[in-house]
Amino acid sequence: MIELIRTNDAVIISFVESLMRDAGIGCFVADQNMSVLDGSLGILPRRVMVDADQADAARRILTDAGIANEIRGK
Structure with a gap:
């Protein structure tokens, strides 16, 4: 597995989980x-x-959702 995002923001984590x-x-x-x-x-x-x-x-998917700035290791 690779790291997609790293954040303290629980809302972003929930949003990413939903998108995935x-x-x-x-x-x-x-x-x-x-x-x-x-x-x-x-x-x-x-x-x-x-x-x-x-x-x-x-x-x-994250880029299309407008949160590409959260992506790690682009």
Whole structure:
């Protein structure tokens, strides 16, 4: 799996998960439980991961949705 985005913004993470689900692209939110360590302050970013073979399609979807600035490793 590769990192698609890394952010502290729960709304963006939810939006990306929804976009991937609608497109039939499996994704995984890594570091989701790290908020326990930072006291739910949102200091530690979470990462949305996708399979490497679906990364290009996932990037296109984020670009079409207007959040290309969130994409990691462009």
